[in-house]
Amino acid sequence: MFKLFHPVNIKFGEGLIGDLETLLEGYEGYNFVIVAGNSAKQNCILRVIESQLDNRVLGTVVGIEENPTMENVDTIIEMMNNTNADALIGIGGGSVMDATKVASIGAAMGLSARKVISEKSRTRVPLILIPTTSGSSSEVTNSAVISDHTIGKKLPTNGPEVFADLAIIDPELTYTCPKGVTAISGIDIMCHAFDAIGNVKHNPYSDTLATEALRLAFKHLKSVYDGENNREGRHALSLATMLVGQAFSQTGTSGSHAVSYYLTSEFGVPHGEACALTVDLWYKINSEEDPRLEEIAKSLGFLSVDEMLDAFNELKKSIGLRTTFDALGIDKKHLAAIAEDALLQANMKNNIVQLNEAELVELLNRK
Ligand SMILES: [Zn+2]
Numbered sequence: 001m002f003k004l005f006h007p008v009n010i011k012f013g014e015g016l017i018g019d020l021e022t023l024l025e026g027y028e029g030y031n032f033v034i035v036a037g038n039s040a041k042q043n044c045i046l047r048v049i050e051s052q053l054d055n056r057v058l059g060t061v062v063g064i065e066e067n068p069t070m071e072n073v074d075t076i077i078e079m080m081n082n083t084n085a086d087a088l089i090g091i092g093g094g095s096v097m098d099a100t101k102v103a104s105i106g107a108a109m110g111l112s113a114r115k116v117i118s119e120k121s122r123t124r125v126p127l128i129l130i131p132t133t134s135g136s137s138s139e140v141t142n143s144a145v146i147s148d149h150t151i152g153k154k155l156p157t158n159g160p161e162v163f164a165d166l167a168i169i170d171p172e173l174t175y176t177c178p179k180g181v182t183a184i185s186g187i188d189i190m191c192h193a194f195d196a197i198g199n200v201k202h203n204p205y206s207d208t209l210a211t212e213a214l215r216l217a218f219k220h221l222k223s224v225y226d227g228e229n230n231r232e233g234r235h236a237l238s239l240a241t242m243l244v245g246q247a248f249s250q251t252g253t254s255g256s257h258a259v260s261y262y263l264t265s266e267f268g269v270p271h272g273e274a275c276a277l278t279v280d281l282w283y284k285i286n287s288e289e290d291p292r293l294e295e296i297a298k299s300l301g302f303l304s305v306d307e308m309l310d311a312f313n314e315l316k317k318s319i320g321l322r323t324t325f326d327a328l329g330i331d332k333k334h335l336a337a338i339a340e341d342a343l344l345q346a347n348m349k350n351n352i353v354q355l356n357e358a359e360l361v362e363l364l365n366r367k
Contacts, residue, residue, distance in 0.1 A: 002203035002204070002205070002250075004203075004205055004250065005160065005250075006140075006163075006246050006249060006250075007160070007163050008139070008140050008163050008164055008165070008166070008167050009165060009166045009167070010140065010166075010167045010169065010242065011023055011166070011167070011168050011169065012169040012170075012238070012239070012242065013169075013170065013171075014170065014171055014172050014231075014235070015170065015172055016168055016169075016170040017045065017048060017049065017130070017168065017170045017172070017173060018048065020049060020052040020053065021052065023166075023168055024053075024128070024166075027087065027126065027128075030056070030086050030087040030126060031056050031057075031058050031083075031084070031085045031086055031087070032053060032056055032057050032058065032085055032087050032088065032089050033057075033058060033059045033060070033061065033076065033079050033080050033083060033085040033087075033088055033089075034046065034049065034050070034057055034059075034060045034061070034088075034089045034090075034091065035060075035061045035062075035064065035076055035088065035089070035090045035091070035092070035096055035099065035100045035103070036060060036061070036062050036091050036092055036096065037062075037064065037091065037092025037093055037095070037096040037132060038062065038063075038092075039092065039093075039132050039133075039176070039177070040091045040092050040096075040132055040173075041062055043132075043173075043176050045091060045132065045173055046060070046091065049089070049091065049130075058083035058084070058085040059079040059080075059082070059083040059085060061075055061076050061079050063075075064092065064095050064096045064099045065095065065147075066095055066270075067095065067145075067147045067154065067264060067265075067271070068095045068096070068098050068099035068145075068146055068147065069146065069147050069148070069149060070112075070113040070114050070146055070147070070148050070149075070150075071113075072099045072146075073099050073102045073103045073106060073113035073116070073146060074106070074112055074113050076088070076099060076100060076103035076106075076107070077103050077106040077107050077111075077112070077113070080103065080107035080125070081107070086125055086126070087125055087126035087127070087128070088100050088103060088104045088107065088125055088126070088127050088128070089128045089129075089130065090127070090128070090129045090130070091129075091130040091131075091132060092131075092132050092133075093131070093132060093133040093135075093136060093181070093185065094131075094133070094135065094136025094137075094138045094185070094271075095136075097129045097131065097136065097138035097139055097144075097164075098136070098138050098144035098145055098146065099144075099146070100127065100129065101124075101127065101129075101138070101144045101162050101164070102116050102117070102144050102146055102157065102162075104124040104125050104126075104127040105119075105122050105123070105124040105161060105162075107124070107125050108123050108124045108125045109122065109123060109124075113146060114148065116157070117146065117155050117157050122159065122161045123161060124161050126165050127164045127165050127166075128164060128165060128166045128167075128168065129164040129166070129167050129168070130167075130168045130169075130170070130173070131167075131169060131173070131174070131238075131241070132173045132174060132177070133174055133177050133181055133182075133185045134171075134174050134177070134182075134185060134186060134189065134234070134237035134238050134240070134241045135184070135185025135186055135187075135188040135189050135237075135241055135272060136185060136188065136241070137189075137192060137241050137242070137244055137245025137248070138245075139164060139167035139169060139242070139245065140163075140164075140167050140242055140245035140246055140249065141158075141162070141163070141245045141248065141249045142158050142159060142160060142162045142163045142249045143156060143157065143158035143162055143249070143252075144156070144157055144158070144162055145157075145261075147265065152265055152266070153261070153265055154261045154264060154265050156261075156345075156346070156347070158252070163249070167242075169238055169241075169242055171231075171234045171235045171237075171238040171239075172234075174234050174237070174238060175230055175231075175234055177234075179225060179227075179320075180320070182221075182224055182225050182319075183221075183225055183272075183319040183320055183321055184270045184271070184272035184273050184321070185272055186217065186221045186224070186225070186237060186272070186319070187221070187272045187273065187275075187276045187315075187316060187319070187321060188271060188272035188275060188276075189213055189217045189221075189237065189240050189241050189244055190213075190214060190217045190218075190221075190276070190279070190312065191253075191256050191257070191272065191275035191276055191279045192210070192213070192244045192245070192247070192248045192253060193210040193211070193213045193214045193217070193244045193247065193248075194210075194214075194256065194279045194280075194282065194283045195248060195251075195252075195253040195254040195255065195256055195257055195275075195279065195282070195347075195350075196209075196210040196244065196247040196248040196250075196251045196253070196254075197210050197211070197283070197286075197292075197293060197296055198254055198255065198282055198283055198286035198287075198290075198293060198351060198352050199251040199252065199253075199254045199350045199351070199352065200349075200350055200351070200352055201250065201251040201252060201350055202251050202292075203250060203251075205246075205247070205250060206246075206247040206248070206250045206251045207247075207292070207296065209243040209244060209246050209247040210243075210244055210247040210248070211296050211299060211300065212240070212243055213240040213241070213243045213244035213247065214240075214296075214300060215300055216236045216237065216239060216240035216243075217237065217240050218300065218311065218312075218315070219236065220232070220233040220236040220237055220240075221233075221237065221315060221319065222315060222318055222319060224236075224237055225318075225319045225320075251350065252346075252347050252350045253275075253347045253350070254282065254347055254348070254350040254351040254352075255278065255279075255281075255282035255286075255342075255348065255351040256275040256276070256277075256278050256279035256282050257275055257345075257347050258342045258343075258345035258347045258348035258351070259274075259275075259277075259278050259338065259342040259364070260274035260275040260277075260278075261274075261341065261342075261345060262337070262338050262341040262342065263277065263328070263330070263338065266334075266337075267328065267329070267330050267334075269328055269330075272321075273321050273322060273328075276316055276321055277322075277323070277324075277325075277328070277367060278363075278364065278367065279312075280309040280312055280313060281363050281364075281366060281367070282351065282353075283305065283309060284305060284306075284309060285353045285355075285363070286351065286352040286353055287305045288353075289352050289353050290352050293305060323367070324367050325364075325367050332365065335361045335364045335365060336357070336361055338364060339357050339360040339361045339364060340357060342360060343355075343356075343357060343360065
């Protein structure tokens with residue numbers, strides 16, 4: 001038996017953003033606060049949206065940090081309160097969308113960001129998300145991660161109210177995405193897929209979507225990074241992001257993400273690169289426990305799990321990602337602390353193979 005719940009209304013296609021009037025049917029009476037990433041501002045996407053919504057945009061928040069903070073979320077909530085807007089639009093990468101999601105709950109409930117994270121019974125204001133990168137899948141997922149600098153941790157939150165009402169996915173908005181962001185967010189698509197497959201909560205739906213996302217990313221990520229075949233490649237990566245987001249909304253992430261949070265909060269490793277560092281190790285040990293993982297590798301045209309993971313590691317190198325603790329500038333004396341933190345993460349329990357701290361340190365030591 002498995003259950004499916006994916007309530008996001010998705011609109012996908014090139015050039016969609018030019019016709020907001022049609023896209024926002026049903027939102028006629030609403031006034032908005034827009035949360036925009038720097039790229040949306042620089043590339044005039046924000047202007048395109050504001051000009052179509054005219055006087056229904058009561059405020060705009062920019063300057064959300066790369067790993068969004070409680071303070072970033074509180075700024076959005078404050079803007080909602082000050083303007084009396086009744087709906088939120090988040091346009092940007094995963095950071096902007098995650099912050100907007102959490103703010104949509106705070107604005108509806110009169111709560112600060114920290115209270116939103118700890119609150120059990122939640123509701124939110126209408127929420128529309130428009131991604132400008134391919135990778136986080138935040139536009140279609142039921143989760144968000146906010147950094148709390150007072151305790152030095154990244155705090156994930158999830159639940160049905162963390163799904164958006166509407167995701168407008170226009171691959172053209174990702175055409176100007178810089179190389180580094182393309183690499184780091186693109187590799188996260190694959191980490192989400194690997195984590196959803198090597199997961200005790202997997203089901204036929206999540207496996208199918210995650211496998212297709214891997215196929216698309218293996219085929220297109222390098223050429224998009226190289227700036228070739230932008231239209232077809234960017235379309236494929238936007239699609240892969242949307243598909244895998246629906247997969248890991250069912251399963252959650254697992255080992256690679258559990259390890260990644262500490263690498264990001266303590267050592268500043270970008271999210272996708274932090275997950276990609278260990279995701280191959282997790283897939284390998286999970287495949288030794290569950291033959292399904294080898295079948296999936298073969299369905300993607302590889303002879304074995306090892307061959308697929310070799311191809312993945314080659315891809316990582318070819319798009320400029322660092323592949324060892326050494327390259328990341330992290331001394332291996334920190335492995336015990338990294339393992340200790342990872343084992344405290346809820347998504348570590350999703351992993352097929354469960355390791356103790358000594359075993360996890362031994363695994364991490366292979367990098
Ligand atoms: Zn991720």
